Amino acid sequence: MQLLLAVAAVLSLALLPSPTAAHNITRILEKDPDFSTFNHYLTVTQLAPEINRRETITVCAVDNAAMSDLLSKHLSLGAIKNVLSLHVLLDYFDAKKLHQITDGTALAATMFQATGSATGSAGFVNITDLKGGKVGFSPQDNGGDISATFVKSIDAIPYNISVIQISSILPSPEAEAPAPGPSQINITALISENNASEDDSKKKQISNICHAASMNVEGKEVDPSHLVNAPAHNEDHMMSWKDVVVRMMEKQN
Ligand SMILES: *[C@@H]1O[C@H](CO)[C@@H](O)[C@H](O)[C@H]1NC(C)=O
Ligand SMILES: *[C@@H]1O[C@H](CO)[C@@H](O)[C@H](O)[C@H]1NC(C)=O
Ligand SMILES: *[C@@H]1O[C@H](CO)[C@@H](O)[C@H](O)[C@H]1NC(C)=O
Ligand SMILES: *[C@@H]1O[C@H](CO)[C@@H](O)[C@H](O)[C@H]1NC(C)=O
Ligand SMILES: *[C@@H]1O[C@H](CO)[C@@H](O)[C@H](O)[C@H]1NC(C)=O
Numbered sequence: 001m002q003l004l005l006a007v008a009a010v011l012s013l014a015l016l017p018s019p020t021a022a023h024n025i026t027r028i029l030e031k032d033p034d035f036s037t038f039n040h041y042l043t044v045t046q047l048a049p050e051i052n053r054r055e056t057i058t059v060c061a062v063d064n065a066a067m068s069d070l071l072s073k074h075l076s077l078g079a080i081k082n083v084l085s086l087h088v089l090l091d092y093f094d095a096k097k098l099h100q101i102t103d104g105t106a107l108a109a110t111m112f113q114a115t116g117s118a119t120g121s122a123g124f125v126n127i128t129d130l131k132g133g134k135v136g137f138s139p140q141d142n143g144g145d146i147s148a149t150f151v152k153s154i155d156a157i158p159y160n161i162s163v164i165q166i167s168s169i170l171p172s173p174e175a176e177a178p179a180p181g182p183s184q185i186n187i188t189a190l191i192s193e194n195n196a197s198e199d200d201s202k203k204k205q206i207s208n209i210c211h212a213a214s215m216n217v218e219g220k221e222v223d224p225s226h227l228v229n230a231p232a233h234n235e236d237h238m239m240s241w242k243d244v245v246v247r248m249m250e251k252q253n
Contacts (some may be wrong), residue, residue, distance in 0.1 A: 022055065022157070022160050022161075023052060023157055023160055023161045024052055025039075025042060025048050025051045025052060025059060025161070025163070026039060026042070026043060026048050028154065028155045028161075028163050029042070029061060029154070029163065031155075032154065033064075034063045034064060035061050035062075035063060035064070035154070035165075036064060037064045037067035037068070037071075038061050038062055038063070038064075038067050038084075039061075041067070041080055041084060042084060044077065045077060045080060045081035045084060045085075046081075047081060047084055047085060047088070047111070050111065051088060051111075051161075054088075054090070054111075055159075055160045055161070056090070056091060056092045056159055056160065057088055057089060057090055057091070057092065057111075057160075057161055057162075058088070058089040058091060058092060058093045058094075058108075058161070058162045058163075058164060059087065059088055059089075059161065059162070059163045059164070060087040060088075060089065060125075060137065060148075060164055060165075060166045060170070061087070061154060061163060061164065061165050061166070062087075062148075062165065062166060062167075062168060062169055063165065066167070066168045066169050067169070069168070069169060070083060070169045073176065075176055075178075076178055078178070079175070079176050079177065079178060082112055082115075082118075082172075082174075082175040082176070082177075083169065083170075083172065083175045083176055085110065085111040085112040085115060085175075086110050086111075086112040086123065086125065086139060086170055086172055086175045087110070087166075087169075087170060088110055088111035088112075089108040089109070089110055089125060090108065090109045090110060090111065090113075090114060091108050091109070092158070092159040092160070092161070092162055093108070093127065093162055093164070094153060094156040094158065094162040094164075095150070095152075095153040095156075095164070098127065098129075098135045098150055098164075099129065099133065099135065101127060101128075101129050101135075104128060104129040105126060105127065105128045105129070106126075106127045107124050107125070107126055107127075107140065108124065108125045108126075108127060109123065109124055110123050110124065110125055112172075112175055118174060118175070119174065120141070121140040121141050122139065122140070122141045122172060122174035122175070123174075123175075124139070124140040125137055125138065125139055125140065125170065126138045126139075126140050126144075128146065130146070130149070134149050134150070135149060135150035136148070136149050136150075137149070137150070137166055137170060138170070139170050139171065139172040139175075141172060141173070141174060142170075142171060142172065147168065147170050147171055148166040148167045148168045148169070148170055149166065149167045150164060150165075150166060150167075151164075151165040151166060151167055152164070152165050153165075
């Protein structure tokens with residue numbers, strides 16, 4: 001019982017989304033069907049809850065035409081996630097702030113950089129005030145070419161989230177490189193591995209962990225076999241179910 005409580009405590013800390021999300025990117029974007037593809041991919045890549053958890057961010061959305069350019073490259077879902085996470089700037093830039101950038105240029109860290117998947121300067125976006133009131137966006141690893149320009153503001157909740165439209169997807173060879181999908185573990189395989197083990201106390205531990213884990217998937221009780229593709233994440237990085245199990249085993253030993 002004590003173990004189960006400990007497991008539940010660790011899991012709820014690590015896995016439960018913050019109950020008081022101040023904004024909902026899905027709801028903001030669903031007002032305009034031009035952004036339905038971008039919105040859909042924020043959901044399937046599980047970036048939406050990560051965006052909702054953060055404050056002081058800017059989401060650079062693109063319309064369906066720009067998304068179909070990206071999708072025509074047939075990238076893996078993991079690579080699409082990296083590309084889209086490059087479109088989430090970890091600072092608040094609304095239309096006014098974009099047009100008042102000090103010295104005409106600013107370097108913004110992105111969620112791609114924050115996830116640790118990016119190396120070197122990949123994961124930073126250079127914002128430049130151009131002549132005629134235009135604002136250009138370019139990944140820093142793109143050789144200084146302006147890749148996209150500011151189109152319009154979609155929504156702004158100062159200073160929590162600004163959602164803007166930019167003209168096209170920001171190209172980044174590093175973000176587009178093959179990447180694993182959202183962190184996952186096959187709980188069914190884990191349980192059968194565990195079933196085969198001789199160690200009764202470890203067996204019990206793992207089945208308790210799997211039970212607790214299954215209770216924590218979006219608050220619904222599900223069969224552990226349904227967790228095969230369930231991702232788990234904490235505040236800043238994806239954490240697999242296996243990481244949770246490993247962490248629990250370390251705590252017990
Ligand atoms: C911004 O986020 C904070 C923390 O989640 C929240 O308390 C505040 O109400 C939000 N501001 C607006 C204008 O929604
Ligand atoms: C965000 O909005 C979408 C669409 O309206 C809804 O399905 C989803 O449950 C909301 N998410 C949260 C965390 O409230
Ligand atoms: C940002 O881009 C502008 C225009 O290409 C360039 O002049 C500037 O040096 C770049 N800034 C950084 C920090 O990379
Ligand atoms: C999960 O593991 C079980 C048992 O090893 C296997 O039969 C099943 O195909 C696996 N599922 C996936 C999606 O890998
Ligand atoms: C593990 O063992 C339990 C009880 O012995 C059994 O009910 C369950 O089906 C087994 N699960 C797998 C995936 O082998």
